[in-house]
Amino acid sequence: xxxxxxxxxxxxxxxxxxxxxxxxxxxxxxxxxxxxxxxxxxxxxxxxxxxxxxxxxxxxxxxxxxxxxxxxxxxxxxxxxxxxxxxxxxxxxxxxxxxxxxxxxxxxxxxxxxxxxxxxxxxxxxxxxxxxxxxxxxxxxxxxxxxxxxxxxxxxxxxxxxxxxxxxxxxxxxxxxxxxxxxxxxxxxxxxxx
Numbered sequence: 501x502x503x504x505x506x507x508x509x510x511x512x513x514x515x516x517x518x519x520x521x522x523x524x525x526x527x528x529x530x531x532x533x534x535x536x537x538x539x540x541x542x543x544x545x546x547x548x549x550x551x552x553x554x555x556x557x558x559x560x561x562x563x564x565x566x567x568x569x570x571x572x573x574x575x576x577x578x579x580x581x582x583x584x585x586x587x588x589x590x591x592x593x594x595x596x597x598x599x600x601x602x603x604x605x606x607x608x609x610x611x612x613x614x615x616x617x618x619x620x621x622x623x624x625x626x627x628x629x630x631x632x633x634x635x636x637x638x639x640x641x642x643x644x645x646x647x648x649x650x651x652x653x654x655x656x657x658x659x660x661x662x663x664x665x666x667x668x669x670x671x672x673x674x675x676x677x678x679x680x681x682x683x684x685x686x687x688x689x690x691x692x693x694x
Contacts, residue, residue, distance in 0.1 A: 501524055501525075501526050502524055502525050502526065502690070502694050503526050503528065504521065504525050504526065504527050504528070504564070504566055504690075505528050505529075505530050505532075505533065505561070505563055505564065505565045505566070506527055506528070506529055506530060506565070506566050506567070506568075507530045507537060507539075507553050507554060507557035507558075507565045507566065507567035508529065508530065508537065508567070508568070509529065509530070509531050509536055509537050510650075511529070512649075512650040512651075513568070513679075514527065514529045516670075516674065516679060517566075517568075517679070517683055519670070519674055520674060520679070520680050520683045520684060520687070521683070521687060522687055522691060524691075525687065525690075530557055530561065530565065533561045533563070534560060534561060537557060539552065539553050539556045539557060540552075541553065541569065541583070541587075543569075543583070544583070545583065545618070546569045546570060546571065546583060546616050546617065546618035546633065547569075547618040547620070547631050547633060549569035549583060549618070550567050550568050550569040550618040550619060550620040550631060551567075551620045551622070551629065551631060552567075553567030553568075553569065553620070554566060554567035554620040554621060554622040554629070555622045555624075555629070558622045558623070558624045559624055562624060562625075563624075564621065564622065564623035564624070564625075564628075565621070565622055566619060566620065566621045566686065567619070567620055567622075568617055568618060568619040568620070568679070568682065568683075569583065569617070569618050570585070570615065570616060570617035570618070570678060570679060570682075571583055571584070571585030571586070571615070571616060572585050572613060572614075572615055572651075572652045572656065573613060573614050573615075573616060574601070574605070574611075574612075574613040574640060575610060575612040575613060575614075576605070576608040576609075576610040576611070576612070577604065577605075577608070581601075585651070585652065586651075594650070594651055594652065594654075595644060595654075597652070598644050598652060598654065598655045599644070601640070601655075602640070602642070602643070602644075602655065605640055611639040611640045611641075611642075612637075612638075612639050613637075613638060613639055613640050613656065614635050614636060614637045614638065614678070615635065615636050615638075615652075615656060615677065615678040615679075616633065616634070616635045616678055617633065617634050617635075617677075617678040617679045617681070617682040617683075618631060618632070618633045618634075618682060619631065619632050619633075619634075619679075619682040619683050619685075619686045620632075620686075621686060621690060628693075630686065630689055630690070630693075631686075632682050632683075632685035632686040632689065633682055633685075634677075634678045634679065634680065634681025634682035634683075634684075634685065635678050635681065636658050636659070636676055636677055636678045636681070637658070637659045638656055638657050638658040638659050638661075639656075639657055639659075640655055640656060640657075641655045641656070641657050641664050643655070644664075644666070645663075645664050645666055645667055646663070646664050646665070646666020646667035646668070647666060648665065648666050648667065648668065648669065648670055648673070649665045649666055649670070649673060653665035653666045653673075654666030654667075658676055658677075665677070
């Protein structure tokens with residue numbers, strides 16, 4: 501069994517990543533080893549932020565760690581909110597964030613968007629760093645719908661589908677999502693290395 505510690509306090513992410521992991525991987529949240537994870541994300545890309553989180557959290561607990569950074573990029577808004585997806589209107593709910601973005605998008609014809617996720621693994625004992633990035637293209641719906649997933653899922657419609665990630669089943673999302681692409685790629689590399 502390969503023990504993997506995920507550098508997140510977000511239970512939704514831990515569940516989603518656990519469902520993606522191969523059977524011989526045991527996924528544990530970093531909050532089992534320390535208090536609330538609070539690592540400043542000062543990178544300029546999803547990869548940079550995932551590397552910063554992986555290295556810094558692994559050094560704190562002195563164990564191998566996987567960290568990810570993900571976000572929604574809206575093409576007509578120059579990739580906004582991008583790496584600031586979680587920090588945009590930080591004290592507001594995701595429903596309020598989505599309503600504000602829908603208001604902004606009402607002035608734009610192009611609703612194309614994509615979710616991106618970068619997953620990085622760092623083992624401080626071997627100084628081993630591996631990263632993998634995944635992306636899912638789609639567009640922003642004209643309304644919020646569905647209760648599945650989390651974050652911006654209820655207004656993102658992946659390419660080839662007519663419903664949002666909030667409506668689509670977790671099984672479908674786990675097959676096609678940005679996070680599944682990033683973590684499946686990373687787990688595949690780790691399976692070969694570990």
